Amino acid sequence: MSGTSAALQPPAGAVKPVRHPDAPAPGELLGAHYEHCFGCGGGQSHGLHLEARAGEGVTVTAEFVVQAAHQGAPGLAHGGVLATALDETLGSLNWLLRTIAVTGRLETDFARPVPVGTTLHLEAEVTAVAGRKIYSTATGRIGGPSGPVAVRADALFVEVDVKHFVEHGRQAEIDAAMSDPDQVRRTRAFEVNP
Numbered sequence: 001m002s003g004t005s006a007a008l009q010p011p012a013g014a015v016k017p018v019r020h021p022d023a024p025a026p027g028e029l030l031g032a033h034y035e036h037c038f039g040c041g042g043g044q045s046h047g048l049h050l051e052a053r054a055g056e057g058v059t060v061t062a063e064f065v066v067q068a069a070h071q072g073a074p075g076l077a078h079g080g081v082l083a084t085a086l087d088e089t090l091g092s093l094n095w096l097l098r099t100i101a102v103t104g105r106l107e108t109d110f111a112r113p114v115p116v117g118t119t120l121h122l123e124a125e126v127t128a129v130a131g132r133k134i135y136s137t138a139t140g141r142i143g144g145p146s147g148p149v150a151v152r153a154d155a156l157f158v159e160v161d162v163k164h165f166v167e168h169g170r171q172a173e174i175d176a177a178m179s180d181p182d183q184v185r186r187t188r189a190f191e192v193n194p
């Protein structure tokens with residue numbers, strides 16, 4: 001059974017996404033948005049270390065190798081970890097819009113089990129934008145970039161201001177992030193009007 005709920009149907013008046021003119025070029029690695037992000041950060045020993053690359057239009061590709069630390073059943077990836085890989089890939093699309101956005105809703109289908117050691121080949125694209133709402137879809141394939149779909153997701157991201165993180169994040173991590181010039185530079189790179 002798969003399909004998208006009414007909550008993820010773009011409203012009338014939604015428009016096609018527009019790639020920002022200063023978006024990373026197709027083929028360029030996007031890098032981590034935060035060193036300690038469980039999805040993409042290098043500072044998380046059991047994190048996914050997912051590497052996303054800009055594609056054409058408002059699309060990205062990404063890869064993630066399932067590690068022993070990511071098991072749910074013996075030798076198989078945990079579904080929540082696979083959902084994280086989809087969420088992270090979908091989130092990286094915001095680099096191409098130069099928008100800061102967080103996941104509001106994520107609907108996931110798990111079509112095939114994914115063994116430890118597998119490379120999950122992810123593709124994602126923004127399908128529509130309606131005000132602050134960004135609609136997107138992603139697939140994760142195994143056995144190669146053209147292999148069978150193991151997981152897929154549809155999502156709604158909601159654009160937020162940097163204040164969202166400053167107001168809600170734990171103070172110690174916020175202070176550390178704001179005093180790290182590299183983090184400030186990467187955060188600014190998300191924004192159209194820094």
Ligand SMILES: CCCCCCCCCCCCCCCC(=O)SCCNC(=O)CCNC(=O)[C@H](O)C(C)(C)COP(=O)(O)OP(=O)(O)OC[C@H]1O[C@@H](n2cnc3c(N)ncnc32)[C@H](O)[C@@H]1OP(=O)(O)O
Nearest residue numbers: 007033087088091100102103104105133158165177178187
């Ligand atoms: C120094 C610091 C550095 C920081 C550097 C950061 C760098 C950049 C980091 C990016 C990180 C990404 C990482 C991976 C992606 C995550 O994992 S993000 C983390 C997981 N997500 C969250 O924590 C979000 C938690 N939720 C919230 O904060 C709030 O509910 C939201 C999503 C911001 C929305 O709240 P709001 O701004 O008050 O907006 P609201 O009016 O409720 O909703 C806006 C619209 O969206 C719709 N909507 C909202 N939620 C839903 C939903 N679940 N279903 C359907 N529609 C919805 C509403 O109906 C509304 O529609 P309209 O009425 O406009 O038609």
